[in-house]
Amino acid sequence: MKALIVDDEQDIREALGRKLRRENFEVVACSNGLEGLRTFHAERPDIVILDIVMPGEMNGLTVAKRIREIADTPIMMLSSQAITEQDIIDGLNSGADEYLIKPVRLNEFIARVQALLRRSQVAVSQAEQAYDDGYLNVDLHRRHVYVQGRKVHLTPTEFKLLAVLMENSGRVVNQRDLLEQVWGREYIDDVYYPRVYVSQLRRKIEADPANPVYILTEHRVGYRFEKHKPHVD
Template identity: 35%
Template sequence: MQTDLSILVIEDDAEIRRMLVSTLAAQGYRVEEASRGQEGLRLLPACDPVLLLVDLGLPDMDGGELVRKLRAQTVAPIIIVSARQMEAEKVAAFDAGADDFVTKPFGMPELLARVRAHMRRRGGEQAEPVTVVTFGDVMLDLQKHTVDKGGAAVHLTPTEFKLLETLATSEGKVLTHRELLRRVWGVGYLERTHYLRIHMAHLRGKLEANPTQPRHFLTETGIGYRFQK
Protein backbone atom coordinates (compact mmCIF):
# COMPACT_ATOMS: atom_id res chain seq x y z
CA MET A 1 0.00 0.00 0.00
CA GLN A 2 1.51 3.30 -1.10
CA THR A 3 1.83 6.06 1.49
CA ASP A 4 2.95 9.67 1.46
CA LEU A 5 5.76 8.83 3.88
CA SER A 6 9.24 9.28 2.47
CA ILE A 7 12.50 7.62 3.55
CA LEU A 8 15.93 8.89 2.51
CA VAL A 9 18.64 6.25 1.96
CA ILE A 10 22.26 7.47 1.90
CA GLU A 11 24.46 4.49 1.00
CA ASP A 12 27.39 4.22 -1.40
CA ASP A 13 27.22 0.44 -1.92
CA ALA A 14 25.00 0.13 -4.99
CA GLU A 15 23.84 -3.42 -4.21
CA ILE A 16 22.86 -2.62 -0.62
CA ARG A 17 21.21 0.61 -1.75
CA ARG A 18 19.11 -1.20 -4.37
CA MET A 19 18.05 -3.79 -1.78
CA LEU A 20 17.04 -1.09 0.71
CA VAL A 21 15.14 0.93 -1.88
CA SER A 22 13.21 -2.04 -3.29
CA THR A 23 12.35 -3.46 0.14
CA LEU A 24 11.15 -0.14 1.56
CA ALA A 25 9.20 0.66 -1.62
CA ALA A 26 7.46 -2.72 -1.31
CA GLN A 27 6.34 -1.62 2.17
CA GLY A 28 4.64 1.41 0.64
CA TYR A 29 7.24 4.10 1.35
CA ARG A 30 8.44 6.66 -1.15
CA VAL A 31 12.21 6.24 -1.21
CA GLU A 32 14.83 8.78 -2.22
CA GLU A 33 18.41 7.56 -2.58
CA ALA A 34 21.88 9.09 -2.52
CA SER A 35 25.31 7.52 -2.89
CA ARG A 36 27.22 10.40 -1.27
CA GLY A 37 26.78 12.50 1.84
CA GLN A 38 26.63 15.81 0.00
CA GLU A 39 24.02 14.40 -2.37
CA GLY A 40 21.93 13.30 0.60
CA LEU A 41 22.14 16.76 2.14
CA ARG A 42 20.96 18.29 -1.14
CA LEU A 43 18.00 15.89 -1.36
CA LEU A 44 16.91 16.31 2.25
CA PRO A 45 14.83 19.54 2.05
CA ALA A 46 12.69 18.45 -0.90
CA CYS A 47 12.43 14.85 0.30
CA ASP A 48 11.26 15.80 3.82
CA PRO A 49 11.73 12.20 5.04
CA VAL A 50 10.07 10.63 8.07
CA LEU A 51 13.21 8.49 8.54
CA LEU A 52 16.78 8.30 7.20
CA LEU A 53 19.06 5.29 6.66
CA VAL A 54 22.68 6.46 6.62
CA ASP A 55 25.91 4.60 5.93
CA LEU A 56 28.84 5.89 7.99
CA GLY A 57 31.48 4.72 5.51
CA LEU A 58 30.78 7.21 2.73
CA PRO A 59 33.74 8.31 0.60
CA ASP A 60 33.09 12.05 0.67
CA MET A 61 32.21 12.83 4.31
CA ASP A 62 32.97 11.80 7.86
CA GLY A 63 30.00 9.92 9.32
CA GLY A 64 29.71 12.06 12.44
CA GLU A 65 29.87 15.26 10.39
CA LEU A 66 27.14 14.01 8.05
CA VAL A 67 24.82 13.04 10.90
CA ARG A 68 25.40 16.41 12.57
CA LYS A 69 24.47 18.26 9.38
CA LEU A 70 21.42 16.06 8.81
CA ARG A 71 20.26 16.51 12.39
CA ALA A 72 20.55 20.29 12.05
CA GLN A 73 17.93 20.11 9.27
CA THR A 74 15.54 17.38 10.42
CA VAL A 75 14.04 15.81 13.54
CA ALA A 76 13.34 12.54 11.69
CA PRO A 77 14.93 9.37 13.14
CA ILE A 78 18.36 8.56 11.72
CA ILE A 79 19.27 4.86 11.57
CA ILE A 80 22.94 4.14 10.96
CA VAL A 81 23.84 1.28 8.62
CA SER A 82 27.39 0.42 9.57
CA ALA A 83 30.07 -2.25 9.69
CA ARG A 84 30.65 -3.95 13.05
CA GLN A 85 34.25 -2.75 13.39
CA MET A 86 33.30 0.94 13.33
CA GLU A 87 32.24 1.29 16.99
CA ALA A 88 34.11 4.57 17.54
CA GLU A 89 32.39 6.07 14.50
CA LYS A 90 29.02 4.80 15.75
CA VAL A 91 29.49 6.50 19.12
CA ALA A 92 30.44 9.75 17.38
CA ALA A 93 27.36 9.47 15.17
CA PHE A 94 25.06 8.93 18.17
CA ASP A 95 26.62 11.91 19.92
CA ALA A 96 25.93 13.89 16.72
CA GLY A 97 22.24 12.96 16.78
CA ALA A 98 21.70 9.47 15.34
CA ASP A 99 18.91 7.37 16.87
CA ASP A 100 19.70 3.75 16.04
CA PHE A 101 22.01 1.45 14.10
CA VAL A 102 21.87 -1.77 12.13
CA THR A 103 25.12 -3.68 11.69
CA LYS A 104 26.23 -4.93 8.28
CA PRO A 105 25.56 -7.59 7.18
CA PHE A 106 21.94 -7.36 8.30
CA GLY A 107 18.67 -9.11 7.54
CA MET A 108 15.80 -7.13 6.07
CA PRO A 109 13.33 -8.39 8.73
CA GLU A 110 15.55 -6.83 11.42
CA LEU A 111 15.80 -3.56 9.52
CA LEU A 112 12.06 -3.37 8.89
CA ALA A 113 11.38 -4.07 12.57
CA ARG A 114 13.60 -1.09 13.49
CA VAL A 115 11.82 1.10 10.94
CA ARG A 116 8.40 0.10 12.32
CA ALA A 117 9.55 0.79 15.89
CA HIS A 118 10.62 4.31 14.97
CA MET A 119 7.39 4.90 13.07
CA ARG A 120 5.42 3.87 16.19
CA ARG A 121 7.55 6.18 18.29
CA ARG A 122 6.98 9.00 15.80
CA GLY A 123 3.22 8.44 16.02
CA GLY A 124 3.38 8.46 19.80
CA GLU A 125 5.24 11.77 19.84
CA GLN A 126 2.43 13.33 17.81
CA ALA A 127 -0.18 12.07 20.29
CA GLU A 128 -0.70 12.94 23.95
CA PRO A 129 2.40 12.70 26.17
CA VAL A 130 2.94 9.21 27.57
CA THR A 131 2.20 8.93 31.30
CA VAL A 132 2.05 5.12 31.69
CA VAL A 133 4.51 2.64 30.17
CA THR A 134 3.92 -1.11 30.37
CA PHE A 135 6.36 -3.88 29.45
CA GLY A 136 6.24 -7.52 30.45
CA ASP A 137 4.43 -7.55 33.80
CA VAL A 138 5.77 -4.10 34.72
CA MET A 139 3.75 -0.87 34.82
CA LEU A 140 5.56 2.46 35.11
CA ASP A 141 3.36 5.43 36.04
CA LEU A 142 5.28 8.63 35.34
CA GLN A 143 2.70 10.92 36.92
CA LYS A 144 2.32 8.95 40.14
CA HIS A 145 6.04 8.14 40.18
CA THR A 146 5.33 4.46 40.85
CA VAL A 147 6.47 1.11 39.46
CA ASP A 148 4.53 -2.17 39.81
CA LYS A 149 5.70 -5.64 38.80
CA GLY A 150 3.14 -8.41 38.72
CA GLY A 151 0.78 -6.18 40.69
CA ALA A 152 3.25 -5.56 43.51
CA ALA A 153 4.96 -2.23 44.14
CA VAL A 154 8.68 -2.07 43.34
CA HIS A 155 10.90 0.33 45.26
CA LEU A 156 13.35 2.25 43.11
CA THR A 157 15.82 4.86 44.29
CA PRO A 158 15.40 8.34 42.75
CA THR A 159 18.37 7.67 40.44
CA GLU A 160 17.00 4.29 39.35
CA PHE A 161 13.62 5.85 38.62
CA LYS A 162 15.20 8.65 36.58
CA LEU A 163 17.22 6.12 34.58
CA LEU A 164 14.11 4.00 33.98
CA GLU A 165 12.09 7.04 32.92
CA THR A 166 14.82 8.17 30.52
CA LEU A 167 15.03 4.76 28.86
CA ALA A 168 11.30 3.98 28.83
CA THR A 169 10.37 7.29 27.19
CA SER A 170 12.92 6.65 24.42
CA GLU A 171 11.70 3.22 23.32
CA GLY A 172 13.73 1.76 20.47
CA LYS A 173 16.31 4.55 20.56
CA VAL A 174 19.94 3.81 21.38
CA LEU A 175 21.10 6.11 24.16
CA THR A 176 24.87 6.43 24.49
CA HIS A 177 26.63 6.15 27.82
CA ARG A 178 27.39 9.88 27.78
CA GLU A 179 23.79 10.80 26.93
CA LEU A 180 22.41 8.70 29.78
CA LEU A 181 24.99 10.02 32.23
CA ARG A 182 24.22 13.60 31.20
CA ARG A 183 20.45 13.20 31.48
CA VAL A 184 20.41 11.20 34.72
CA TRP A 185 23.44 12.44 36.66
CA GLY A 186 24.45 15.68 34.93
CA VAL A 187 27.28 17.02 32.79
CA GLY A 188 29.85 16.53 35.53
CA TYR A 189 29.49 12.74 35.34
CA LEU A 190 30.06 12.02 31.65
CA GLU A 191 33.04 9.74 32.28
CA ARG A 192 31.49 7.80 35.21
CA THR A 193 30.34 4.83 33.12
CA HIS A 194 30.62 2.52 36.14
CA TYR A 195 27.69 4.42 37.71
CA LEU A 196 25.61 3.41 34.70
CA ARG A 197 26.66 -0.26 34.81
CA ILE A 198 25.78 -0.53 38.50
CA HIS A 199 22.35 1.09 38.18
CA MET A 200 21.48 -0.85 35.02
CA ALA A 201 22.26 -4.05 36.91
CA HIS A 202 19.92 -2.90 39.69
CA LEU A 203 17.11 -2.11 37.23
CA ARG A 204 17.47 -5.47 35.53
CA GLY A 205 17.50 -7.25 38.87
CA LYS A 206 14.29 -5.56 39.95
CA LEU A 207 12.34 -5.51 36.68
CA GLU A 208 13.57 -8.20 34.29
CA ALA A 209 12.18 -11.75 34.52
CA ASN A 210 15.71 -13.03 33.90
CA PRO A 211 18.30 -10.33 34.63
CA THR A 212 21.10 -12.34 32.98
CA GLN A 213 19.14 -12.47 29.71
CA PRO A 214 17.36 -9.11 29.62
CA ARG A 215 14.48 -8.57 27.20
CA HIS A 216 13.78 -4.91 27.89
CA PHE A 217 17.04 -3.24 28.94
CA LEU A 218 19.45 -4.12 26.16
CA THR A 219 23.18 -3.45 26.00
CA GLU A 220 24.59 -2.00 22.78
CA THR A 221 28.21 -3.03 23.26
CA GLY A 222 30.64 -0.15 23.39
CA ILE A 223 27.87 2.38 22.77
CA GLY A 224 25.10 2.45 25.36
CA TYR A 225 21.67 0.97 26.04
CA ARG A 226 18.31 0.52 24.35
CA PHE A 227 14.88 -0.02 25.92
CA GLN A 228 12.30 -2.20 24.19
CA LYS A 229 8.88 -3.28 25.41
Protein backbone atom coordinates in the same frame (compact mmCIF):
# COMPACT_ATOMS: atom_id res chain seq x y z
CA MET B 1 6.03 7.55 4.69
CA LYS B 2 9.15 8.65 2.84
CA ALA B 3 12.61 7.16 3.42
CA LEU B 4 15.96 8.57 2.33
CA ILE B 5 18.77 6.03 1.79
CA VAL B 6 22.33 7.41 1.61
CA ASP B 7 24.91 4.73 0.77
CA ASP B 8 27.71 4.51 -1.78
CA GLU B 9 27.00 0.81 -2.46
CA GLN B 10 24.41 0.50 -5.21
CA ASP B 11 23.44 -3.08 -4.29
CA ILE B 12 22.58 -1.99 -0.75
CA ARG B 13 20.60 1.04 -1.93
CA GLU B 14 18.58 -1.15 -4.29
CA ALA B 15 17.97 -3.98 -1.81
CA LEU B 16 16.86 -1.67 1.01
CA GLY B 17 14.80 0.41 -1.39
CA ARG B 18 12.91 -2.64 -2.71
CA LYS B 19 12.17 -3.83 0.81
CA LEU B 20 10.92 -0.41 1.89
CA ARG B 21 8.71 -0.04 -1.18
CA ARG B 22 7.10 -3.40 -0.40
CA GLU B 23 6.18 -1.86 2.96
CA ASN B 24 4.56 1.10 1.16
CA PHE B 25 7.39 3.59 1.70
CA GLU B 26 8.28 6.19 -0.88
CA VAL B 27 12.05 5.89 -1.34
CA VAL B 28 14.70 8.39 -2.37
CA ALA B 29 18.30 7.15 -2.67
CA CYS B 30 21.68 8.91 -2.90
CA SER B 31 25.27 7.69 -3.26
CA ASN B 32 27.21 10.22 -1.18
CA GLY B 33 26.88 12.46 1.84
CA LEU B 34 26.67 15.82 0.08
CA GLU B 35 23.98 14.59 -2.31
CA GLY B 36 22.17 13.03 0.64
CA LEU B 37 22.13 16.27 2.61
CA ARG B 38 20.86 18.25 -0.38
CA THR B 39 18.16 15.64 -0.96
CA PHE B 40 17.16 15.76 2.70
CA HIS B 41 16.54 19.51 2.43
CA ALA B 42 14.53 19.06 -0.77
CA GLU B 43 12.50 15.95 0.14
CA ARG B 44 12.07 16.18 3.95
CA PRO B 45 11.84 12.39 4.49
CA ASP B 46 10.28 10.73 7.54
CA ILE B 47 13.39 8.60 8.18
CA VAL B 48 17.02 8.59 7.01
CA ILE B 49 19.07 5.41 6.49
CA LEU B 50 22.68 6.55 6.43
CA ASP B 51 25.93 4.70 5.77
CA ILE B 52 28.77 5.79 8.06
CA VAL B 53 31.70 5.39 5.65
CA MET B 54 31.27 7.11 2.29
CA PRO B 55 33.63 8.68 -0.24
CA GLY B 56 34.15 12.41 -0.34
CA GLU B 57 34.40 15.02 2.39
CA MET B 58 31.07 14.27 4.07
CA ASN B 59 30.70 10.91 5.83
CA GLY B 60 27.58 9.65 7.57
CA LEU B 61 28.42 11.15 10.97
CA THR B 62 28.82 14.60 9.41
CA VAL B 63 25.55 14.28 7.49
CA ALA B 64 23.75 13.28 10.70
CA LYS B 65 25.14 16.32 12.55
CA ARG B 66 23.98 18.64 9.75
CA ILE B 67 20.51 17.09 9.75
CA ARG B 68 20.27 17.43 13.54
CA GLU B 69 20.91 21.18 13.25
CA ILE B 70 17.52 21.61 11.58
CA ALA B 71 15.35 18.53 12.21
CA ASP B 72 14.43 15.67 14.59
CA THR B 73 14.02 13.16 11.76
CA PRO B 74 14.88 9.60 12.91
CA ILE B 75 18.30 8.50 11.64
CA MET B 76 19.47 4.89 11.25
CA MET B 77 23.21 4.38 10.77
CA LEU B 78 24.62 1.46 8.74
CA SER B 79 27.99 0.09 9.82
CA SER B 80 30.20 -2.38 7.96
CA GLN B 81 31.97 -3.46 11.15
CA ALA B 82 30.98 -4.80 14.57
CA ILE B 83 29.45 -2.08 16.73
CA THR B 84 31.11 -1.12 20.01
CA GLU B 85 29.71 1.10 22.74
CA GLN B 86 32.07 3.84 21.54
CA ASP B 87 30.59 3.56 18.04
CA ILE B 88 27.13 4.07 19.52
CA ILE B 89 28.35 7.04 21.56
CA ASP B 90 29.94 8.61 18.47
CA GLY B 91 26.70 8.06 16.56
CA LEU B 92 24.60 9.53 19.34
CA ASN B 93 26.85 12.56 19.51
CA SER B 94 26.25 13.08 15.80
CA GLY B 95 22.48 12.69 16.25
CA ALA B 96 21.86 9.09 15.18
CA ASP B 97 19.11 7.01 16.81
CA GLU B 98 19.97 3.52 15.66
CA TYR B 99 22.73 1.28 14.32
CA LEU B 100 22.54 -1.74 12.03
CA ILE B 101 25.47 -3.90 10.97
CA LYS B 102 26.09 -4.84 7.33
CA PRO B 103 25.30 -7.19 5.69
CA VAL B 104 21.77 -6.11 6.54
CA ARG B 105 19.13 -8.77 7.17
CA LEU B 106 16.12 -7.27 5.41
CA ASN B 107 13.41 -8.49 7.79
CA GLU B 108 15.37 -7.15 10.78
CA PHE B 109 15.95 -3.91 8.88
CA ILE B 110 12.22 -3.36 8.35
CA ALA B 111 11.41 -4.29 11.96
CA ARG B 112 13.92 -1.75 13.23
CA VAL B 113 12.78 0.96 10.83
CA GLN B 114 9.23 0.51 12.07
CA ALA B 115 10.35 0.48 15.71
CA LEU B 116 12.35 3.68 15.18
CA LEU B 117 9.36 5.41 13.61
CA ARG B 118 7.21 4.33 16.56
CA ARG B 119 9.74 5.86 18.97
CA SER B 120 9.52 9.16 17.10
CA GLN B 121 5.77 9.30 17.78
CA VAL B 122 5.63 9.12 21.56
CA ALA B 123 2.20 8.61 23.07
CA VAL B 124 2.13 10.58 26.31
CA SER B 125 -0.12 9.69 29.24
CA GLN B 126 -2.42 12.41 30.52
CA ALA B 127 -1.01 12.06 34.04
CA GLU B 128 2.58 13.08 33.30
CA GLN B 129 2.62 15.61 30.48
CA ALA B 130 4.84 18.21 32.14
CA TYR B 131 7.51 18.65 34.77
CA ASP B 132 9.18 21.84 36.00
CA ASP B 133 11.35 22.30 39.09
CA GLY B 134 13.02 25.53 38.00
CA TYR B 135 16.12 23.77 36.68
CA LEU B 136 14.60 21.08 34.46
CA ASN B 137 11.47 21.84 32.46
CA VAL B 138 9.92 19.07 30.36
CA ASP B 139 6.74 19.31 28.30
CA LEU B 140 6.14 15.81 26.94
CA HIS B 141 3.08 16.80 24.94
CA ARG B 142 4.95 19.54 23.03
CA ARG B 143 8.24 17.59 23.08
CA HIS B 144 10.14 20.46 24.68
CA VAL B 145 13.01 20.08 27.17
CA TYR B 146 14.70 23.05 28.87
CA VAL B 147 17.64 23.11 31.29
CA GLN B 148 17.98 26.40 33.17
CA GLY B 149 15.84 28.04 30.51
CA ARG B 150 17.96 26.76 27.62
CA LYS B 151 16.27 24.46 25.13
CA VAL B 152 17.95 21.07 24.90
CA HIS B 153 17.72 18.92 21.79
CA LEU B 154 16.93 15.24 22.31
CA THR B 155 16.85 12.67 19.55
CA PRO B 156 13.57 10.74 19.19
CA THR B 157 15.01 7.80 21.13
CA GLU B 158 16.39 9.98 23.93
CA PHE B 159 13.02 11.70 24.22
CA LYS B 160 11.16 8.38 24.36
CA LEU B 161 13.56 7.16 27.07
CA LEU B 162 12.94 10.29 29.16
CA ALA B 163 9.18 10.02 28.66
CA VAL B 164 9.07 6.38 29.83
CA LEU B 165 11.17 7.14 32.91
CA MET B 166 9.07 10.21 33.78
CA GLU B 167 5.81 8.34 33.37
CA ASN B 168 7.17 5.85 35.93
CA SER B 169 8.70 8.50 38.19
CA GLY B 170 9.68 7.20 41.61
CA ARG B 171 9.57 3.60 40.35
CA VAL B 172 12.43 1.52 38.98
CA VAL B 173 12.06 0.45 35.36
CA ASN B 174 14.12 -2.69 34.86
CA GLN B 175 16.36 -2.96 31.83
CA ARG B 176 14.23 -5.51 30.00
CA ASP B 177 11.07 -3.41 30.39
CA LEU B 178 12.99 -0.31 29.34
CA LEU B 179 14.24 -2.04 26.19
CA GLU B 180 10.74 -3.20 25.29
CA GLN B 181 8.99 0.10 26.06
CA VAL B 182 11.55 2.42 24.46
CA TRP B 183 13.12 0.38 21.66
CA GLY B 184 10.63 -2.45 21.11
CA ARG B 185 10.66 -6.21 21.45
CA GLU B 186 13.16 -6.44 18.61
CA TYR B 187 15.82 -5.06 20.99
CA ILE B 188 15.42 -7.29 24.05
CA ASP B 189 18.93 -8.73 23.61
CA ASP B 190 20.65 -5.33 23.12
CA VAL B 191 21.41 -5.03 26.83
CA TYR B 192 24.00 -2.28 26.43
CA TYR B 193 21.51 0.16 24.87
CA PRO B 194 19.94 1.48 28.11
CA ARG B 195 23.33 2.13 29.72
CA VAL B 196 24.70 4.05 26.75
CA TYR B 197 21.53 6.06 26.10
CA VAL B 198 21.00 6.88 29.78
CA SER B 199 24.58 8.17 29.90
CA GLN B 200 23.92 10.41 26.90
CA LEU B 201 20.63 11.66 28.35
CA ARG B 202 22.33 12.53 31.64
CA ARG B 203 24.91 14.57 29.74
CA LYS B 204 22.08 16.70 28.38
CA ILE B 205 19.86 17.22 31.45
CA GLU B 206 21.97 16.71 34.58
CA ALA B 207 24.05 19.49 36.15
CA ASP B 208 26.68 16.86 37.00
CA PRO B 209 26.24 13.73 34.85
CA ALA B 210 28.68 11.81 37.07
CA ASN B 211 26.43 12.46 40.07
CA PRO B 212 22.90 12.44 38.64
CA VAL B 213 19.88 13.60 40.60
CA TYR B 214 17.13 12.94 38.02
CA ILE B 215 17.96 9.61 36.36
CA LEU B 216 19.21 7.26 39.06
CA THR B 217 20.67 3.78 38.65
CA GLU B 218 19.46 0.83 40.67
CA HIS B 219 22.47 -1.46 40.37
CA ARG B 220 21.76 -4.63 38.39
CA VAL B 221 18.06 -3.72 38.20
CA GLY B 222 17.35 -0.63 36.10
CA TYR B 223 16.70 3.10 36.30
CA ARG B 224 14.23 5.52 37.86
CA PHE B 225 13.33 9.18 37.40
CA GLU B 226 13.37 11.20 40.61
CA LYS B 227 11.28 14.37 40.90
CA HIS B 228 12.49 17.38 42.89
CA LYS B 229 10.74 20.28 44.58
CA PRO B 230 10.77 23.54 42.62
CA HIS B 231 13.74 25.78 43.28
CA VAL B 232 12.88 28.80 45.40
CA ASP B 233 15.08 31.91 45.19
